[in-house]
Amino acid sequence: MSAVAPLKAEKDYKLLDGKGVAAEIRREVGAQVAELAGQGWSPRLVSICVGDTDAAAVYIRNQKRVAEQVGIAFEDRFLPEDVSQGEVLAAIRALNADPRVTGVILQRPVPKQLSIKALQSAVHPLKDVEGMHPASIGNIVYNELALGPCTSMAAVELLKRTGLKLEGLEVVVIGHSEIVGKPIAFLLMAQGATVTVCHHMTHNLAVHTRQADAVFVAVGRPALVTGNMIKPGAALIDIGINQVVAEDGGTRLVGDADFASCHEVAGWITPVPGGVGPVTVAMLMRNTVTALRHQKRRYEEDFTADDLWRR
Numbered sequence: 001m002s003a004v005a006p007l008k009a010e011k012d013y014k015l016l017d018g019k020g021v022a023a024e025i026r027r028e029v030g031a032q033v034a035e036l037a038g039q040g041w042s043p044r045l046v047s048i049c050v051g052d053t054d055a056a057a058v059y060i061r062n063q064k065r066v067a068e069q070v071g072i073a074f075e076d077r078f079l080p081e082d083v084s085q086g087e088v089l090a091a092i093r094a095l096n097a098d099p100r101v102t103g104v105i106l107q108r109p110v111p112k113q114l115s116i117k118a119l120q121s122a123v124h125p126l127k128d129v130e131g132m133h134p135a136s137i138g139n140i141v142y143n144e145l146a147l148g149p150c151t152s153m154a155a156v157e158l159l160k161r162t163g164l165k166l167e168g169l170e171v172v173v174i175g176h177s178e179i180v181g182k183p184i185a186f187l188l189m190a191q192g193a194t195v196t197v198c199h200h201m202t203h204n205l206a207v208h209t210r211q212a213d214a215v216f217v218a219v220g221r222p223a224l225v226t227g228n229m230i231k232p233g234a235a236l237i238d239i240g241i242n243q244v245v246a247e248d249g250g251t252r253l254v255g256d257a258d259f260a261s262c263h264e265v266a267g268w269i270t271p272v273p274g275g276v277g278p279v280t281v282a283m284l285m286r287n288t289v290t291a292l293r294h295q296k297r298r299y300e301e302d303f304t305a306d307d308l309w310r311r
Helices: 018-038 054-070 085-097 116-122 134-142 150-160 181-190 205-209 276-310
Strands: 044-050 073-079 103-106 170-174 194-198 214-217 235-238 242-245 251-254
Touching (some): 018 054, 018 150, 054 073, 054 276, 073 085, 085 103, 085 116, 103 116, 103 276, 134 181, 150 214, 150 235, 150 276, 170 181, 170 205, 194 205
Parallel strands (some): 044 073, 044 103, 170 194, 170 214, 214 235
Antiparallel strands (some): 242 251
């Protein structure tokens, strides 16, 4: 039996408002930041952007704005386009060693001469507030979510907001990237969902999506998912962000789903923009507080050990 309600009238469909969810998370984080400040601990985020800043400018502004709202210090550092792998690694290692820095953010994309995987691996796991370190990704397999990938956790959080019972839920994840699709699948399986992961080699995608109680899509293809591909009443979590030409000749942002046709069928749907994006930034702030708590505990444990040794 399906876990999703039957098709709803248009006026009854539920928009998954990421801005509202993000606001709730920010309030929680702000209270935690204030509590830690009272104990003498202040979180600090450092953003590293290499080369063309235009591509990452919007993300950096959003991260800085939200950080300031919740009381987290934010510093952005810009490196030249022709910087070497070794120079970026040296910058990351310096931040790892700096006790004033809570978390390190690597803005994407990076120039072709750099390996984003190697750079992300260089960030200390305790400062990996993006949840992109191989250790952070791997921990998801064991359902250890101390510092999970922000986008994946945001997407799953929005599904939870539907009130659907995840145990036994039939879910299709379109996209199998290491930083979004695969972590989403593992997060959902940990909650008891039955997950099918589809990708560019999947035959007849619609056969899978029409059977699903919930669909996640993150591939970077506008209008990949249309209303006739969705099961009536299903939840649709659109993680795609694409810039397309608008009717007036300008540009606008859209997701990977055709919103107009999908919202006629889906029981719940995320808008783009305003859906997964705001929650992702809020999760980044939550991870920052979590990272600071871990660092605080590690410091206190080391201090206690040193104190005992002196005695």
